[in-house]
Each structure stands twice: as structure tokens, then as C-alpha cells.
Amino acid sequence: xxxxxxxxxxxxxxxxxxxxxxxxxxxxxxxxxxxxxxxxxxxxxxxxxxxxxxxxxxxxxxxxxxxxxxxxxxxxxxxxxxxxxxxxxxxxxxxxxxxxxxxxxx
Numbered sequence: 001x002x003x004x005x006x007x008x009x010x011x012x013x014x015x016x017x018x019x020x021x022x023x024x025x026x027x028x029x030x031x032x033x034x035x036x037x038x039x040x041x042x043x044x045x046x047x048x049x050x051x052x053x054x055x056x057x058x059x060x061x062x063x064x065x066x067x068x069x070x071x072x073x074x075x076x077x078x079x080x081x082x083x084x085x086x087x088x089x090x091x092x093x094x095x096x097x098x099x100x101x102x103x104x105x106x
Contacts, residue, residue: 017064017072021057025079028053032083032090045090054083 013019029035030043031050037043057080068076 017068018075021060021072021076021079024053024057025083028057028083029086032086034086034090045094047087047091047094050083050087050090054080054087057083 026035028050030037031046031053033043033045057076061076061080064072064076
């Protein structure tokens, strides 16, 4: 069968570690209100979801220690740091009291 151009199935891009952690970080940024959702809508700040995703990234950092190449390790560390700072900013803006753990071994 010949597919018209608009209907041809598109194979998803292969998922690698960096793509996966960037996806988790993007979702955390949406939860922090720092990035619009994929549909362009601004979502309300959801500190609980952001906290969970930051903890997931920290857990991945702990569990993959020694198994990542240099670029992957730096990316993950940078994302975690930036998200923690963003979380604290959002928390202060809302006056909440919970903060993500500084350890990723929950």
C-alpha cells in the first residue's frame, strides 16, 4: 500500500539514556511551571510531581554511577542541579516547606 505523505507512519527516534533523562527533566520543568506543556498550555505548578521526578533522576544518577560516559554523567548532574534550584524557587514562591532530598538513594 502506498501511504499519502501526511499519513506515512513515522518511526520514533531511538531512545538513549540522554533522551530519557531529558524527557524526565522536561516533565519536571512543566511541573515547576518553567516550561509549557507539549500542547502549549501553561500548567499549574505541581511541586509533588516535580519532587518525584527530581528524586527519580537522582536515583538514576546513583544507580548508574560508573556506567555512564562523561557526557551522560555531566548532563544528568547538571539537570539534577538545575531542577533542584528551580524546585526551591517554586517552593519559595508558593511558601511550601518540602524540598527534594540531596541524596538520590531513596
